[in-house]
Amino acid sequence: MGSTSRKASKIWPWLVVLGCIGFYSIPTALIGNTAGLFVAPVMDEFGWSQTDTTMYRTIQPLVSAITCPIAAKLLAKYDGRWILAAVTLLFGLASCWSSFATTLIEWNIYGVIYGITAGFFMYLATPVILNTWFKKNYGIAIAITAAALSIIGAVASPIVQSLINETGWQTARLMLSIFTTVLGTLLCVLFVRKSPAVMGLLAFGEEESSSDSQSESAQAATPASEEGAEIAAARRSPAYYTLILVAVIFVMCAAFFQQIPAYCSRSLLGADAGAMAVSIMMVGGVIFKLVLGGLNDIIGIQWTGIISAVGGALGIALAYMAGGAGNAIMFYLGMVIFGAGYAGLTVIAPTLARAAFGSKNYSELYSWVTTAIFLGTAACFTIFGMIYDTTGAYDLCFFLVIGLYILAAVLIPFTVKVGQKTWK
Secondary structure, X not given: OOXXXXXHHHHHHHHHHHHHHHHHHHHHHHXXXXXXXXXXXXXXXXXXXXXXXXXXXXXXXXXXXXXXXXXXXXXXXXXXXXXXXXXXXXXXXXXXXXXXXXXXXXXXXXXXXXXXXXXXXOOOHHHHHHHHHXXXXXXXXXXXXXXXXXHHHHHHHHHHHHHHHHHOHHHHHXXXXXXXXXXXXXXXXXXXXXXXXXXXXXXXXXHHHHHOOOOHHHHHHOOOOOOEOOHHHHHXXXXXXXXXXXXXXXXXXXXXXXXXXXXXXXXXXXXXHHHHHHHHHHHHHHHHHHHHHHHHHHHOHHHHHHHHHHHHHHHHHHHHHXXXXXXXXXXXXXHHHHHHHHHHHHHHHHHHHHHHHXXXXXXXXXXXXXXXXXXXXXXXXXXXXXXXXXXXXXXXHHHHHHHHHHHHHHHHHHHHHHHHOOOO
């Protein structure tokens, strides 16, 4: 391979990461993560209940769960560049249309379109595409897209709220949707490519495989592109189902942070502490996404996953004890540590899948993991709500999250060791 091709093999993978930020991080951060800002204005204008106003957000993950296996087959067979550009464009145009929606049926139709498109871009496409472009540094590549999502969302929220205050929710949503559509689609078209092979390039780190001195655990996190379990063998392995369970655990526990403001408002801490805690946890999440991605590439997924799960458990335990005592400083510290678990949703699940079952059939195998993630998303708010409604407190919710993280810490090494037996 010539020097020009070697240089391109080092540069293009990171340009593909930028393309993934276009179709994944930008739409999810700007439209998905700011959705809560539009709830009250829409309720006030049309006189709807909160349940009715947010029903499209319940429809979305259910439709996405159905879409994921289909999306995986399409992404494996055809050029993801154009599929994801079309998906990003459709999602953006549908979001523009929702700016003019005045009936519940229109919002719920938007939820269906959102669900179909999110089945491609939200959890599935980025790990699948980056799996083909990175033999080494896969973890940090995934982490960069996840961290970009959090940073964009944190910056966008106050700007969007200001736009709503100044121009009204419809104009603000239309402006946001147009910006998302143009920028997201443009980055996707410019930088997403199906694989390095179609460009005559190598995956990042592939040419260094002969002299690679990674530890055994780190090598497990970055298998060669042609290695991996057959689909039938993976589905017969108990590790495939523990992988799915770990992914669901991380999404359920990550979603618990949305209960924190309500918990604080009913505790000695007060509502202001809840808002501050969410901001602090988001900052911690950005940092831990990058840390976990880097650790995965250095020490492997087994220890990285355990660190993430144990960090989540310790953080929530500290927050629970500090919240009961009304100690805001220790509560905030607990939320920072909880960021390690929160970050695991977008970093641990895809890297665990690749470490356990390799890269060969990654797209189809991981599609069912993302299906479970969407179903877990749809279920977790109901579960936490039922616990509070039944007990009148959030104590059991905290205990559940702690227990689930501990279970994940146990299941992660089991998943890797048993999963690798299907192909190593």
